[in-house]
Amino acid sequence: MTPSTLDALIEALRCLPGVGPKSAQRMAYHLLQRDQRGAARLAGALAKALEVLRHCARCNTFTEDEICQRCANPQRDPRLLCVVEMPSDLAMMEQTHAFKGMYYVLMGRMSPLDGIGPRELKLEKLVERATDGVVEEVILATNFTNEGEVTAHTVSELMRARGLKVSRIARGVPVGGELEHTDIGTIAQALIERRSV
Amino acid sequence: MTPSTLDALIEALRCLPGVGPKSAQRMAYHLLQRDQRGAARLAGALAKALEVLRHCARCNTFTEDEICQRCANPQRDPRLLCVVEMPSDLAMMEQTHAFKGMYYVLMGRMSPLDGIGPRELKLEKLVERATDGVVEEVILATNFTNEGEVTAHTVSELMRARGLKVSRIARGVPVGGELEHTDIGTIAQALIERRSV
Ligand SMILES: [Zn+2]
Numbered sequence: 268m269t270p271s272t273l274d275a276l277i278e279a280l281r282c283l284p285g286v287g288p289k290s291a292q293r294m295a296y297h298l299l300q301r302d303q304r305g306a307a308r309l310a311g312a313l314a315k316a317l318e319v320l321r322h323c324a325r326c327n328t329f330t331e332d333e334i335c336q337r338c339a340n341p342q343r344d345p346r347l348l349c350v351v352e353m354p355s356d357l358a359m360m361e362q363t364h365a366f367k368g369m370y371y372v373l374m375g376r377m378s379p380l381d382g383i384g385p386r387e388l389k390l391e392k393l394v395e396r397a398t399d400g401v402v403e404e405v406i407l408a409t410n411f412t413n414e415g416e417v418t419a420h421t422v423s424e425l426m427r428a429r430g431l432k433v434s435r436i437a438r439g440v441p442v443g444g445e446l447e448h449t450d451i452g453t454i455a456q457a458l459i460e461r462r463s464v
Numbered sequence: 465m466t467p468s469t470l471d472a473l474i475e476a477l478r479c480l481p482g483v484g485p486k487s488a489q490r491m492a493y494h495l496l497q498r499d500q501r502g503a504a505r506l507a508g509a510l511a512k513a514l515e516v517l518r519h520c521a522r523c524n525t526f527t528e529d530e531i532c533q534r535c536a537n538p539q540r541d542p543r544l545l546c547v548v549e550m551p552s553d554l555a556m557m558e559q560t561h562a563f564k565g566m567y568y569v570l571m572g573r574m575s576p577l578d579g580i581g582p583r584e585l586k587l588e589k590l591v592e593r594a595t596d597g598v599v600e601e602v603i604l605a606t607n608f609t610n611e612g613e614v615t616a617h618t619v620s621e622l623m624r625a626r627g628l629k630v631s632r633i634a635r636g637v638p639v640g641g642e643l644e645h646t647d648i649g650t651i652a653q654a655l656i657e658r659r660s661v
């Protein structure tokens with residue numbers, strides 16, 4: 268006896284990651300009962316995003332243009348290409364103000380268990396980007412998770428096979444970090460990756 | 465440098481209950497990257513729901529009609545009015561097949577700390593419904609939480625002031641429940657509410 272429109276909304280909300288039947292129901296009630304303006308804004312924002320957002324032809328991040336503003340910026344060093352998993356990782360890198368090169372956003376990571384391999388990640392687009400004849404070094408800034416490491420490994424093989432220099436951002440004890448509160452694996456890695464001073 | 469359309473979508477997703485900035489971002493990426501069809505379906509379902517769903521003039525639940533099918537059903541006993549918090553509670557009651565009367569759905573609960581009192585819950589609509597001259601008994605089936613109990617108390621005062629018989633569904637040990645695995649408060653209540661056999 269649930270109205271079909273309400274059922275359809277609850278079902279549609281389940282396309283959101285991490286939203287099961289119970290929370291989809293709670294979300295639907297909340298939107299209809301307490302926040303119809305928010306619901307209308309969400310419907311509009313979704314429709315607009317689907318209409319105007321696409322992937323930058325150069326760095327693959329979301330953009331409203333053919334080539335995003337960052338890629339179009341002549342101030343940046345086109346010889347360095349930093350590979351990250353998601354736009355949020357790119358944002359973190361930018362906040363460091365320590366990198367003035369270009370980016371490539373994978374929009375995901377390798378995850379063999381979920382069937383996400385080189386093809387699903389469209390790594391051929393990254394290969395094409397990196398072999399433009401201008402890029403000299405590819406800097407891997409994927410996460411230091413299992414999936415991020417697998418991704419970094421695969422990308423590095425592809426890049427090296429094309430004669431590109433490849434580097435990986437360093438692991439180690441966080442800035443301001445105390446050894447006592449740093450996990451053993453990180454300390455071990457920091458020891459292995461020690462630098463002469 | 466985030467495209468404004470993407471920012472707007474991330475911001476709009478935050479109207480969903482329990483969704484903070486990080487998960488709104490994750491949801492936006494997921495929809496745009498992995499499930500554009502789901503996103504389009506969600507946008508449509510939201511717009512449709514806002515357009516066609518309203519509250520039943522009699523029981524206050526969501527419906528596409530002026531009066532919902534359940535309220536319009538002449539087979540149900542109009543002398544009994546069961547008050548529940550949400551449509552999901554109504555669905556639970558119906559699954560028991562133990563009640564053939566009418567319902568009133570509060571679409572919420574009293575929550576003085578959140579500023580939700582009798583006025584916000586529109587209890588005057590319930591009073592109007594219950595005093596139609598046909599309802600004889602109001603059965604309170606709000607949750608046995610603090611807020612549900614406060615709600616039941618307030619509703620019962622309103623109903624009794626209008627000469628209506630009021631009852632509360634029973635608390636007790638769950639059917640099939642073992643005392644060893646039942647919380648002490650429930651056992652105490654089951655003792656107080658014991659019935660002669
Ligand atoms: Zn770009």
Ligand SMILES: [Zn+2]
Binds near residue numbers: 520522523534536
């Ligand atoms: Zn109704």
